[in-house]
Amino acid sequence: MRLLALALTLVAALPAAAQVFRPTTATLPNGLTVVVIETFRAPAVQHMLWYKVGSADEPPGKSGIAHYLEHLMFKGTGTVPSGGFSRRVAREGGRDNAFTSFDFTGYIQTMPADQLGLVMQMEADRMVNLRVPPHEAPPELAVVLEERRQRVDSQPGSQLSEHVQAVLYQHHPYRIPIIGWEHEIRALTLDDAMAFYRTWYAPNNAVLVVAGAVDAATVLRLAEQHYGPIPARAVPERVRLKEPPRLAGARVEYAHPRVRQTSLSLNWLVPADITRPESHALEVLESILSSPTAWLTKSLVLDREIATGAGASHDGSRLDQGQFSVRLTTRPEVSVATAEAALRAELTRLLADGVSEEDLTRAKWRLTSAAVYARDSLGGGARAFGSALTSGGTIADVEGWPAAIDAVTADAVLAAARRVIHLDRAVVAVLKPQS
Numbered sequence: 001m002r003l004l005a006l007a008l009t010l011v012a013a014l015p016a017a018a019q020v021f022r023p024t025t026a027t028l029p030n031g032l033t034v035v036v037i038e039t040f041r042a043p044a045v046q047h048m049l050w051y052k053v054g055s056a057d058e059p060p061g062k063s064g065i066a067h068y069l070e071h072l073m074f075k076g077t078g079t080v081p082s083g084g085f086s087r088r089v090a091r092e093g094g095r096d097n098a099f100t101s102f103d104f105t106g107y108i109q110t111m112p113a114d115q116l117g118l119v120m121q122m123e124a125d126r127m128v129n130l131r132v133p134p135h136e137a138p139p140e141l142a143v144v145l146e147e148r149r150q151r152v153d154s155q156p157g158s159q160l161s162e163h164v165q166a167v168l169y170q171h172h173p174y175r176i177p178i179i180g181w182e183h184e185i186r187a188l189t190l191d192d193a194m195a196f197y198r199t200w201y202a203p204n205n206a207v208l209v210v211a212g213a214v215d216a217a218t219v220l221r222l223a224e225q226h227y228g229p230i231p232a233r234a235v236p237e238r239v240r241l242k243e244p245p246r247l248a249g250a251r252v253e254y255a256h257p258r259v260r261q262t263s264l265s266l267n268w269l270v271p272a273d274i275t276r277p278e279s280h281a282l283e284v285l286e287s288i289l290s291s292p293t294a295w296l297t298k299s300l301v302l303d304r305e306i307a308t309g310a311g312a313s314h315d316g317s318r319l320d321q322g323q324f325s326v327r328l329t330t331r332p333e334v335s336v337a338t339a340e341a342a343l344r345a346e347l348t349r350l351l352a353d354g355v356s357e358e359d360l361t362r363a364k365w366r367l368t369s370a371a372v373y374a375r376d377s378l379g380g381g382a383r384a385f386g387s388a389l390t391s392g393g394t395i396a397d398v399e400g401w402p403a404a405i406d407a408v409t410a411d412a413v414l415a416a417a418r419r420v421i422h423l424d425r426a427v428v429a430v431l432k433p434q435s
Contacts, residue, residue, distance in 0.1 A: 031204025064180020
């Protein structure tokens with residue numbers, strides 16, 4: 001009966017022209033946002049709890065604390081023993097995981113649909129009742145350090161990427177690795193992690209996304225039952241340092257004996273005031289530059305045989321400034337100088353002539369098709385809504401994304417490219433074999 005009295009804002013489905021996942025959304029009185037995606041392709045459900053806090057919100061000198069806390073969240077509560085969360089999920093035929101990014105931290109369980117109440121109960125429990133045995137904190141910190149050694153210190157590409165981020169972002173916390181700098185990770189304590197937990201982990205700072213073979217009314221009833229009693233509390237505003245304008249280019253080169261093939265990239269920050277249509281145009285441009293049938297690959301890989309691969313990446317989903325990159329993997333006999341000159345020439349041509357209608361049509365088809373395929377998986381919609389709602393986006397942004405991509409024109413792509421790609425201000429990254 002209490003559920004019927006809640007001041008919920010229910011959005012059953014957006015207008016037909018914008019429907020993709022057709023979610024139902026609600027906001028509990030304690031501020032928890034709930035998103036439900038009904039899909040009955042399999043008798044399973046995915047439960048994802050997203051917190052609006054990530055590595056870019058860490059206190060100065062405490063890099064890695066968001067990721068360390070993610071690990072410690074599996075150490076139990078007053079009613080669940082250390083490691084008991086994952087063991088119970090596995091016992092019921094499910095699997096669980098977690099992830100940390102710049103702007104959010106997420107916890108995910110994929111379960112039989114009839115076990116949704118169980119994971120809600122346990123996830124709500126550790127939202128407020130985390131109890132880490134003190135003797136287990138140092139070993140878990142060692143696990144984090146080993147993860148850094150495996151993912152960064154033993155990977156030349158990851159090592160270079162850290163240095164590029166630190167140059168590309170001159171002031172913003174995105175310049176700091178999500179996993180943290182090793183010397184700062186070593187200094188983290190259990191008190192640091194618990195202070196971060198008490199600051200940011202609250203229902204009014206979280207988004208719950210449930211996708212699968214369960215109806216929205218059941219999800220809302222269970223959410224009210226398990227998350228509803230948790231009181232809201234004050235959470236700091238996410239105040240981020242602002243990035244100054246880049247007036248000059250930079251170069252980062254790294255040679256390593258484990259590298260066998262040279263690669264290079266040109267990298268730019270996306271302007272802080274970029275509009276959503278401009279961001280969609282950059283997504284289309286990324287798709288064009290990464291296509292094996294478009295002009296960049298045809299010119300540099302097939303015709304001139306300068307590179308073995310070419311592509312681009314656009315990270316425009318962050319709460320703050322994203323970035324745009326164009327990359328090449330060069331042939332062994334081609335020098336870095338030759339490959340870079342050829343890439344710059346192609347980008348100069350792009351900025352002068354724009355993209356063809358044929359490349360534009362193919363790129364938009366690839367992007368919008370991906371949204372259709374995402375409906376066939378439990379995680380596609382859940383991740384889209386979770387990342388959007390924790391990074392400044394809305395339900396309408398996700399549901400209207402295919403239509404927005406379809407509306408992008410060749411002129412819009414050219415205008416966005418000219419706004420972002422300034423060849424004299426590129427941060428050039430080169431990874432090469434050590435001679």
